[in-house]
Amino acid sequence: MTTKLMGQKVQRVEDQRFLRGHGRYVDDVAVDPGQHTVLHAAVLRSPHAHARILDIDVSDVLDVEGVHAVYTYDDLASCSPQMAEPLPLLIPHPALTHGRTQYALAKDEVNYVGEAIAFVVADDRYLAEDAVSRIRVDYEFLTPVVGIDAARAATSLVHEDVPGNVGARMEQNVGDAPAAIAKAPHRLELDLTVERSACMPMEGRGTVARWDADINRLQLWTSTQSSTGVRAAVAVKMGLDLGQVDVITPDVGGGFGVKINHPWPEELLVPMAARALGRTVKFTEDRREHFISSAHERGQVQHIEVGFDDDGRLLGLDVEFWHDHGAYTPYGLIVPIITSTQLLGPYKPQNYRVVFESLYTNTVIVTPYRGAGRPQGCYAMERTMDAIAQYLGKDRAEVRAVNFIQPDEFPFDQGMIFQDGRELEYDSGDYPAMLEKIKDLVGWDEFPAFQQEMAEQGRQVGIGLACYVEGTGVGPYEGAHVHIETSGKVKVATGLTTQGQGHATVFAQLVADELGVKFEDVEVVTGDTRRMAYAVGTFASRAAVMSGSAIHLAAKRAKEKVLKIAAEALEADEKDLEIVDGVVSVKGSPGTSIDLGTVSVLSNPLRYAFDEKSKAATQFSIGDPGKPPVAEDDEPGLEGKDFYSPERATFASGMHAVIVETDPDTAEITILKYAVVHDCGHLINPMIVEGQIHGGVAQGIGGALYERMAYDESGQLLNASFMDFLMPYVTEVPDGIDIDHLETPSPLNPLGIKGAGEAGVIPSAAVFAAAIEDAERLSSTGLAITAMPISPSELFTLRQAAVEEVAQQPSRNPRTREDPA
C-alpha cells in the first residue's frame, strides 16, 4: 500500500521549472526574439491627485516612428459602448450608498496620481514610453483630499456628488453595547491608527492579448487571482460572448490580494488594442506603476470604548472606525466589513456595536491585501485586551483567557453577518489549548525573570501576544475536473489561480491519495478557463479548502467510474478492488489486475487501436452487446468532475508572540524571538503551510515596523520605489520563526482543512505594539503605542513625550475615563 501523501512534506513539483528559469510568467508569454511581431503598451498616468481634464493633445505622438495607436477616453466607445462605461463595481452592498469606479481611461476628471489617461501601443516599451511623454494634457486643478482626517473634515470633496466623502456607513449590533458599557464596573477608551501599506508582489501586473480573427476568439494571459472573473469582465466590456474569450493565468509572481481586483484598465485596453490592430499586444507594468496605479490597503482610524468586569471580562465593546478606501470602490466594502467582524477574534464580548465609515480620498484605491482588514481588526481588539490588562494590573494572557470562546461552545454564532453575506459562525477551534502552546513556545511565564535579568544589564526587552480568528475558505464554490488518460496519467484542472502556494503539488497529493495513483503521474493545471470555465479565484485563504475539497470530490467520482469499469473487466465485485500505483487489482489476488490506462481505453467505446494500450484492452470485454455502447446515465471517457460549495466559511485561528529589544539610545527595534501557533485544521503539506507562515510573518514585520505609503498633502506618493518603500530583506526578519500547529479539523469540508495563506500577517501590528510597549514601559496608566507602523524615530518621539508627560502630570492618562464614583 502506498503511504498517504496528505500531511507529508512533499517537495514541490513546480520547482523544477522555476529553478531552471523555465517558469512562465505573463511577461514570458509572446516573447518573439528577432521577430518584432508583438506590440508593447505604455500608459499615460495622471501626475495630479485631483484635477479636471480640459484637453488631451496627442498630435505629437501619431507620427512617432514605431507607434501604432494611441487611445484616450473618446476612443473607447469605438470598441464597444460598454468600454466607455465606468469599470464594474464588483461587489455592491446596500450600505455602499455612494460607490464610484473609474473609467478604463479617465473621462473629464482624475482622482489620484497614477490614474490612467491615455494608452499607447508601439513596437517596444521604450518607444511607447517616449510617445507617452509627448502627450499634452491641460488640467484644471482641484483640491486634493489626502488622508482620513482630511476626508472626514470634508472641506473638499473627492467626488462632487458624494457628500462628506462618505462612500458607505455601516453599523452592526449584537446586544446593546453602549448600555452595557455604561453599566460596566470599568471602562476604557482607545484611539488607534494604522497606516497604508501594500501587497507588493515581486511581479507586478501584466496582460497579453491575441485576437484570432479566423475563429473570432480572444486569448488573454493575465497575472490575476481570478481568471474567470477577468474573462467575464472582458467579454462584457468588449461586447463578446463568453465563449469567445479564453483567459489563461500562467505562473504568477506573487499576488497577496492586489491581483484579485479586476478588471484593471489595462486588462481591457490590451485586448481592445489587440483586436483593433490585429496584433498581439503586451502590457507589463513597472514598479512605479505598481505603486501608483494598482492598490493599497490597511489605512484606518479607530475609536474604541469598552466596558469590563474585575477579571477583565468584556461586557460591552463599541467600535467606530474610519476606513480610507482611496479614490474609487471597485471592490466594495469587503475590507472594512472584514475588519468589523473579524475584530472579535477568539472572544465573545457579549455586547458589540461596530460602525464604520468608508471614505474617499484622492489616493490609490484600496482593495484586499493579505489579511484583508483582519490585521486592523486584530490590532483594535488586541490593543484593547492589553489596555484592560494594564488597567487591572493583570497578566495579558489571563485577560485574554477569560474572554475565550470555549471548545464546547462550537459552532459559535457571533450574531453578525460576515463578508460572504452568511452568519459569522465559527465551526471549530480550541483557543485555551492554543494559548497554552504559545505560552510554552515563547516562554511567557519565564519572561519576567528574563526581562529583569536584561534590565540589570541595561537592556530593554519586551514581550507581546496577539490572537486572531480568520474566516477562510469562503464560497460560493470551486470546481475540479479529473481526467485519466489512456496513458494512465491523470490530468487535473481547477479554475482558481496560483501565486506561489504550490497548488500543483498539494492538489496532486490529494488526487494521488484518493485515486491510488503515483504522485508523479498527476498533473495539475490552474487558472485556465479553457480547462475549467466555472471558478471563483484565489483569495481569502480559500484555495486549499475550496479547490482541495472539489478536487478530492472529483477524484472520488473518477474513482467510482474506474472501479465500475474495472469490476466488469475483471469480472469481480467493486468492493473487492483496490487501486495501488495506478493498477486496479482484486484484493488478495494481485495477478487479476488492470491498469488505469487500460481502464481509460475501455471507458471509450470508440476504440481505434492507436497504441499498445488500446491493443491490450482488447483482451477485456465490457458492455452489454444488447444495449447502446454508452449507457443512458453514462458518458464516454474516464473523467470525474465535481464542485464544492460550503454553507459558510471555516474559521482558522492562531496566536503570535514576539520578544523584542529596544535600544535605549537609538530606539532601534530588534526581534529576539518570534513564535507562532497556528490551527488550520488538517495540513495537506506542512512544509508549504510553514512557508506561508514565514512569508506572512515577514510581511507583517514590514507592516509593523517599516512599510507605509508616504503621501504628501498634494497627493504625491513620495516613496514609490523599492528604494524608499522599505520592505524587509533577510536582515529585517528574525533568524528562525518558532512554529507549532494545533489541528482542530473543520467539520465543513471532507478533508477537515482550513485556510492558511493569510494567517502569518494578521497579528503583526498588534503583537509588535504590545512587545515594544512592554520593553519601553512608557506609561504606567495607558497604552503608549497607538499608531502603527512604528519606526525608531517615532519611538524616540514617544519616549520624549513620555518624559514630558511625567514631568507635567505624573500618573494621569487622558485616555482613561475615571470609574463612576
Add this chain to the structure above:
Amino acid sequence: MSEELHDVRLTVNGTTHDVRVPARRLLSDALRHDLGLTGTHVGCEHGVCGACTILVDGAPMRSCLMFAVSAAGHEITTVEGLTNPDGSLGPVQQAFAECHGLQCGFCTPGFLTTITAGLRDNPCPTHEEARDMIAGNLCRCTGYQNIVKAVERAAEIAASGEETAS
C-alpha cells in the same frame, strides 16, 4: 526619427548571440526579449530587488542596471546556465528544491545566481555569512527562512559533489 542600432555580440551561458539593439536597451530586456532567456526576472528596474541578477564574468550584476551594449566581450551566466551539464539541477537549485526556498519563484533566479557566486567565493559560509550572502535580494513570499537554509544546504551539496568528483 529612428533610433541608431548597434551590433552586439553577447556570450550567454557559453553560447554567442548577435543582436542589434539601441544603446539604451537594458541588458535585462535584451536577455529576456531579444534572446528569449526569460528566466532572468525584472522586479523593480532600479537595482534594488535583485531579481534580475546575472553573473558577468562570474560576478553578480543587476542586469537592469546595465546596458546590453556594455555586455559585449563579457561572459554572462543566467539562471538557465546554472544546471549541471547533464541537465540536472545544480547544487544551489537542488538546495532550493529540498529546502522549499521558493514560493512564487519570481525572485528565485536572482537568489540562485547571487548564491552561486557567493559560494564560489566562500564555499563554507557560517550561518551569519549565509544570511549576509542574500541580504541584497528581496523576496516577498518566503520570509527568507528557507532561503538561508538553502544557502547552507547548497554549500553541503557542493562540498559532497567535489568529494565525489575528486
